[in-house]
Amino acid sequence: MENDKENHFFEPHKRILIKTPQKESTTPNSVLAEIQSNLGPLTTPTKPKEIPPGEPWTPTANLKMLISAASPEIRNRDQKRGLSDNRSGILEAKDCLHEHLSGDEYEKSQPSRKEKSLGLLCHKFLARYPNYPNPAVNNDICLDEVAEELNVERRRIYDIVNVLESLHMVSRLAKNRYTWHGRHNLNKTLGTLKSVGMENKYAEQIMMIKKKEYEQEFDFNSDKNEEAAVKSSFGQNGHSDMCFVELPGVEFRAASVNSRKDKSLRVMSQKFVMLFLVSTPQIVSLEVAAKILIGEDHVEDLDKSKFKTKIRRLYDIANVLSSLELIKKVHVTEERGRKPAFKWTGPEICPNSTVLSPITSFDSSGLEPPQSSKEQCAKNLFSTTGKPSFTRHPSLIKLVKSIENDRRKISSAPSSPIKTNKAESSLKSAPFPSKMAQLAAICKMQLEEQSSELKKVKMQLTRPTVHCQSLDFLASPEPNRTMASSQTPSLIQPLSVLPLIHSPLSSAVPVIVPHAHSGASYAIYLHPSQAQTVTSPNLSSTVHTVPCTNVTGVQGSTENTNTHLLPTKMTTEKVTSDVVKADVTTKPGKALPTSEGQTSRSDEREATAERSLKRQNVQEDNNSKKKLKEDLKGLENVPATLFPSGYLIPLTQCSSLGTESILSHKENTGACSPTNRIYNSPITGVIPVTTSDLTTVNFPTFHVTPLKLMVSPTSVGTVPVVNSPSLPSSNHSIPVQNPSSAIVNFTLQHLGLISPGVQVSANSGAGSIPVSPRIELVSAPSENTGLQQGKVTKHESPVPGHSQLNGQSITVAAGQQPVPVTPKGSQLVSENFFRTPGGPTKLLASTCDDLDGAHKTSLGSLFVPQRKLEVSTEDVH
DNA sequence: ACCTCCCGCCATGCT
DNA sequence: AGCATGGCGGGAGGT
Numbered sequence: 001m002e003n004d005k006e007n008h009f010f011e012p013h014k015r016i017l018i019k020t021p022q023k024e025s026t027t028p029n030s031v032l033a034e035i036q037s038n039l040g041p042l043t044t045p046t047k048p049k050e051i052p053p054g055e056p057w058t059p060t061a062n063l064k065m066l067i068s069a070a071s072p073e074i075r076n077r078d079q080k081r082g083l084s085d086n087r088s089g090i091l092e093a094k095d096c097l098h099e100h101l102s103g104d105e106y107e108k109s110q111p112s113r114k115e116k117s118l119g120l121l122c123h124k125f126l127a128r129y130p131n132y133p134n135p136a137v138n139n140d141i142c143l144d145e146v147a148e149e150l151n152v153e154r155r156r157i158y159d160i161v162n163v164l165e166s167l168h169m170v171s172r173l174a175k176n177r178y179t180w181h182g183r184h185n186l187n188k189t190l191g192t193l194k195s196v197g198m199e200n201k202y203a204e205q206i207m208m209i210k211k212k213e214y215e216q217e218f219d220f221n222s223d224k225n226e227e228a229a230v231k232s233s234f235g236q237n238g239h240s241d242m243c244f245v246e247l248p249g250v251e252f253r254a255a256s257v258n259s260r261k262d263k264s265l266r267v268m269s270q271k272f273v274m275l276f277l278v279s280t281p282q283i284v285s286l287e288v289a290a291k292i293l294i295g296e297d298h299v300e301d302l303d304k305s306k307f308k309t310k311i312r313r314l315y316d317i318a319n320v321l322s323s324l325e326l327i328k329k330v331h332v333t334e335e336r337g338r339k340p341a342f343k344w345t346g347p348e349i350c351p352n353s354t355v356l357s358p359i360t361s362f363d364s365s366g367l368e369p370p371q372s373s374k375e376q377c378a379k380n381l382f383s384t385t386g387k388p389s390f391t392r393h394p395s396l397i398k399l400v401k402s403i404e405n406d407r408r409k410i411s412s413a414p415s416s417p418i419k420t421n422k423a424e425s426s427l428k429s430a431p432f433p434s435k436m437a438q439l440a441a442i443c444k445m446q447l448e449e450q451s452s453e454l455k456k457v458k459m460q461l462t463r464p465t466v467h468c469q470s471l472d473f474l475a476s477p478e479p480n481r482t483m484a485s486s487q488t489p490s491l492i493q494p495l496s497v498l499p500l501i502h503s504p505l506s507s508a509v510p511v512i513v514p515h516a517h518s519g520a521s522y523a524i525y526l527h528p529s530q531a532q533t534v535t536s537p538n539l540s541s542t543v544h545t546v547p548c549t550n551v552t553g554v555q556g557s558t559e560n561t562n563t564h565l566l567p568t569k570m571t572t573e574k575v576t577s578d579v580v581k582a583d584v585t586t587k588p589g590k591a592l593p594t595s596e597g598q599t600s601r602s603d604e605r606e607a608t609a610e611r612s613l614k615r616q617n618v619q620e621d622n623n624s625k626k627k628l629k630e631d632l633k634g635l636e637n638v639p640a641t642l643f644p645s646g647y648l649i650p651l652t653q654c655s656s657l658g659t660e661s662i663l664s665h666k667e668n669t670g671a672c673s674p675t676n677r678i679y680n681s682p683i684t685g686v687i688p689v690t691t692s693d694l695t696t697v698n699f700p701t702f703h704v705t706p707l708k709l710m711v712s713p714t715s716v717g718t719v720p721v722v723n724s725p726s727l728p729s730s731n732h733s734i735p736v737q738n739p740s741s742a743i744v745n746f747t748l749q750h751l752g753l754i755s756p757g758v759q760v761s762a763n764s765g766a767g768s769i770p771v772s773p774r775i776e777l778v779s780a781p782s783e784n785t786g787l788q789q790g791k792v793t794k795h796e797s798p799v800p801g802h803s804q805l806n807g808q809s810i811t812v813a814a815g816q817q818p819v820p821v822t823p824k825g826s827q828l829v830s831e832n833f834f835r836t837p838g839g840p841t842k843l844l845a846s847t848c849d850d851l852d853g854a855h856k857t858s859l860g861s862l863f864v865p866q867r868k869l870e871v872s873t874e875d876v877h
Numbered sequence: 878a879c880c881t882c883c884c885g886c887c888a889t890g891c892t
Numbered sequence: 893a894g895c896a897t898g899g900c901g902g903g904a905g906g907t
Binding site for chain 3: 112113154155158159264265305308312313
Binding site for chain 2: 116117118155156175311312315316319340
């Protein structure tokens with residue numbers, strides 16, 4: 001397989017035409033082997049649709065089918081034979097088939113349903129391309145060819161590609177053509193998604209739903225409160241729509257494509273992934289996922305049909321994700337019964353962070369010609385192309401300038417798809433010692449920054465919410481608690497709260513986000529509503545998360561790290577890039593409710609904006625926009641694009657390289673990410689924590705309690721200790737920490753598993769986790785394994801053995817997995833590559849809030865009521 | 878009987 | 893108009 005992949009490398013697309021006998025294809029993947037410079041006509045060949053079975057003249061078709069059904073290897077072999085024989089070979093092919101099968105059998109031989117499963121198809125698809133494609137090579141994918149080669153309808157290929165696209169493993173080049181990026185961007189993408197998920201408070205939503213269920217079981221207040229809560233959690237508005245989250249450098253190039261509004265499968269896929277990334281146990285049941293996904297759209301109509309449809313779609317997505325080895329099917333056994341669920345087996349990810357890019361960031365500036373701001377937005381802002389110019393912006397000013405430049409570039413940049421190079425970048429990346437180290441460093445930096453920021457925050461009163469980065473610059477104050485906020489609000493008021501905004505600045509909603517993280521700066525417009533929401537006074541919550549801790553402590557050697565380390569100051573100085581964070585754009589206020597779109601491409605953004613406007617009356621936009629603009633100006637010249645509500649708009653920026661650079665910027669911004677997060681969430685009822693506290697430790701704010709959950713006093717008391725934020729990522733050492741500890745305690749107590757007095761603590765500081773934690777972790781072994789596998793192995797084997805776990809049941813409470821695994825080792829490299837391929841691409845949206853997300857996440861985890869779930873892993877397929 | 882989810886109709890929207 | 897996309901849900905295979 002591997003070999004094949006590599007081979008494919010060069011020949012991403014090759015089509016196998018029946019006509020052509022490709023003897024040559026001796027290579028295992030003969031199919032792939034051919035490289036056709038020409039892809040076939042753009043027009044799609046007719047669907048391969050199945051050939052009517054049995055038709056005499058279509059033996060080949062049958063053959064194909066059979067082959068496709070067969071394992072790739074077999075397939076190849078057969079092909080070789082059959083094909084080699086040649087066209088006439090058709091007969092032979094038949095013969096071959098027939099060898100094993102006689103007439104009836106022959107029919108039977110037709111692929112069974114399973115053989116046609118999307119998962120299997122996806123494996124075949126993935127087998128065609130290397131996990132880490134050489135950017136230098138042609139990695140184009142011709143959908144028609146693939147469909148033909150795999151003997152499936154093109155429709156099915158879309159299903160696969162859409163999911164891959166959601167992970168930025170492929171990007172659309174043009175009509176029928178996609179570019180294969182493999183896993184180079186995966187970690188980054190996942191980091192971004194995690195950040196976005198945090199922003200959206202998915203963890204909270206999950207908790208809400210679980211809680212609800214839990215309550216129902218017990219007949220607590222079940223109905224009333226729960227539903228209300230749930231709805232509320234989803235957003236008062238009704239929901240937050242998320243836009244497709246794009247990464248810099250990986251955007252949709254084809255304008256046409258972009259335009260499509262739906263993308264639902266893509267968006268669903270991203271959301272689904274977010275759920276895993278954000279939830280503590282990292283196990284998400286289809287039911288919960290469907291509810292959340294539906295909820296966003298329409299909480300109210302949970303009609304059955306809709307639910308069923310959603311589930312169907314989730315299965316489709318899950319099959320692809322399973323093929324990618326990012327998730328694995330398991331069953332969660334609750335009192336009610338067994339429910340299908342999936343467990344994340346992919347790499348652990350730090351919010352945004354991800355791997356840093358190596359040090360240098362590139363300036364995008366100059367690259368592209370200016371365009372109108374709209375265009376920029378629309379097209380996305382980041383241009384990837386850039387060359388690597390390093391931009392360290394010591395000061396904001398510089399950032400601003402750079403941003404402007406970027407902006408120009410962007411604007412100017414044609415939408416045309418372009419990819420550029422990148423090989424070099426990859427090379428560059430190579431130098432870095434280890435991604436891990438970098439990551440670790442990053443994490444540290446972030447943490448430090450966060451702490452520092454928190455302090456600052458204390459000082460300051462409030463700040464606009466803008467998610468992220470910008471805050472730093474702006475300065476903001478609030479501690480945030482994202483977590484707290486999330487919890488509280490979510491439960492009660494759900495997301496509506498958004499971010500916030502206390503600060504004076506806040507009034508002016510628009511904020512520019514320097515985008516430190518992403519690298520690109522975004523302008524965000526808040527909806528009036530948001531603003532309102534935001535306003536809540538709140539306190540602080542404390543939590544700050546440490547996103548990346550998990551990274552294992554390794555320090556990064558990278559420069560970045562150092563910079564990050566610099567504590568403080570939000571400022572710009574940190575050159576390094578952080579991670580991924582930047583990429584994601586979040587919605588400003590986003591919280592769930594309102595609007596939401598996070599990042600999206602410009603197009604989407606616009607669309608989203610429109611939607612939101614429609615939904616809500618747009619009123620505010622103008623004002624907010626104006627404000628924003630003003631703010632922006634004030635900040636810098638940076639031109640901001642306006643978008644209605646809550647979207648982040650990238651102001652400028654960098655190309656993929658830029659991304660990194662962007663990151664650096666972000667960093668500059670200051671650890672913003674963490675900080676920002678904090679700020680962002682406005683939490684309502686959260687327990688205020690002093691900043692200092694925050695800085696010091698993560699306090700999870702456990703405010704959670706407010707939730708309707710019934711938290712016992714004791715639990716509450718405990719809560720403070722725990723801090724969620726840190727947990728998630730950090731922890732290796734202390735897995736237990738989870739934010740959820742409080743929850744756990746709560747749960748355990750209720751369950752009677754533990755005495756009230758006992759609580760599981762997850763103190764961040766202490767880190768130690770007492771007994772109960774273990775419980776939570778129980779599942780870990782398997783998980784870890786999975787994770788590791790995923791990370792490490794990813795390359796080739798498409799499917800690492802999942803099966804081991806089969807049948808095992810694990811109790812999971814809520815813990816995250818502490819997997820030490822380094823987050824993507826490949827990242828560095830990949831990023832580089834990334835850039836290359838995507839070169840010119842622009843990012844659409846980037847989200848900032850990683851940090852916030854982290855907090856949220858942790859919060860979310862806290863809540864999770866799952867008291868105990870038994871998870872049985874089974875291999876699927 | 879339920880879980881999965883394949884299949885392909887048909888709407889949508891770009892060319 | 894034609895074609896590329898992909899939403900959607902009927903209904904069948906698997907257990």
